Amino acid sequence: ENPAQIGRGYVAITILDINDNAPEFAMEYETTVCENAQPGQVIQKISAIDKDDPPNGHQFYFSLTAEAANNHNFTLQDNKG
Numbered sequence: 001e002n003p004a005q006i007g008r009g010y011v012a013i014t015i016l017d018i019n020d021n022a023p024e025f026a027m028e029y030e031t032t033v034c035e036n037a038q039p040g041q042v043i044q045k046i047s048a049i050d051k052d053d054p055p056n057g058h059q060f061y062f063s064l065t066a067e068a069a070n071n072h073n074f075t076l077q078d079n080k081g
Contacts, residue, residue: 021051023060045079 031044048060064076
């Protein structure tokens with residue numbers, strides 16, 4: 001280590017926002033599946049909100065649990081909305 005290449009300084013960090021609101025579902029969902037549902041049929045559309053910045057909204061990603069992901073009877077599709 002060459003002491004001539006070491007520098008020290010002070011840094012001021014200003015916190016502009018804190019994550020004081022956790023993301024949550026946009027509404028309370030209660031979903032049922034009929035036994036005669038067709039393959040590819042949409043069963044439920046869900047969305048989430050986050051009351052923190054940015055004001056134009058956040059991009060959320062949903063995923064199935066590992067157990068559900070291995071069940072090919074259900075899939076999750078991102079509608080990019």
